[in-house]
Amino acid sequence: MIIPWKDAYCIDHGAIDDDHRKLLVLINDGIADLRGMAAIANIPPRLIRIRSCALAHFQREETLLSASNCALLAEHHVQHRIVLKKLDDLIGYVESGRAGRWGNRPDAQVVRALRSFLYGWLLSHLIEEDMKMRPSVAACVETPDNIIPMRAVG
Numbered sequence: 001m002i003i004p005w006k007d008a009y010c011i012d013h014g015a016i017d018d019d020h021r022k023l024l025v026l027i028n029d030g031i032a033d034l035r036g037m038a039a040i041a042n043i044p045p046r047l048i049r050i051r052s053c054a055l056a057h058f059q060r061e062e063t064l065l066s067a068s069n070c071a072l073l074a075e076h077h078v079q080h081r082i083v084l085k086k087l088d089d090l091i092g093y094v095e096s097g098r099a100g101r102w103g104n105r106p107d108a109q110v111v112r113a114l115r116s117f118l119y120g121w122l123l124s125h126l127i128e129e130d131m132k133m134r135p136s137v138a139a140c141v142e143t144p145d146n147i148i149p150m151r152a153v154g
């Protein structure tokens with residue numbers, strides 16, 4: 001794994017950490033694809049899978065923040081929307097380039113944009129921003145019933 005999971009990343013020792021581990025695997029696989037300059041046809045399905053897992057995860061985090069009356073909820077929701085919009089833009093960018101002038105391998109510009117997004121999202125959101133939730137999550141004595149682990153979502 002290019003970026004390994006660390007215990008220091010733990011937030012709830014439960015569903016949120018499970019999600020983060022799963023997202024970390026997907027992000028690492030995406031970065032590995034880019035290093036290997038995978039065929040461009042592989043990139044949109046990978047990004048769509050990441051988006052789908054991210055969406056389910058963001059909903060879980062927001063449910064948890066809401067259940068713990070955390071003041072971070074509104075700002076965190078905005079940040080999640082920004083990540084999803086960026087993913088949508090990247091998916092559209094790759095698909096339009098693929099349909100146009102790129103041939104069957106991504107060009108250096110798209111590789112840079114994707115790598116920067118994957119690393120940036122991981123470092124700035126999954127690790128730094130989500131860490132701010134830790135005190136609120138710790139204050140939430142029980143995991144609400146509507147926090148469903150990602151593996152149950154698919």
Ligand SMILES: [Fe+2]
Nearest residue numbers: 057061126130
């Ligand atoms: Fe998260």
Ligand SMILES: [Fe+2]
Nearest residue numbers: 061076125130
């Ligand atoms: Fe988050």
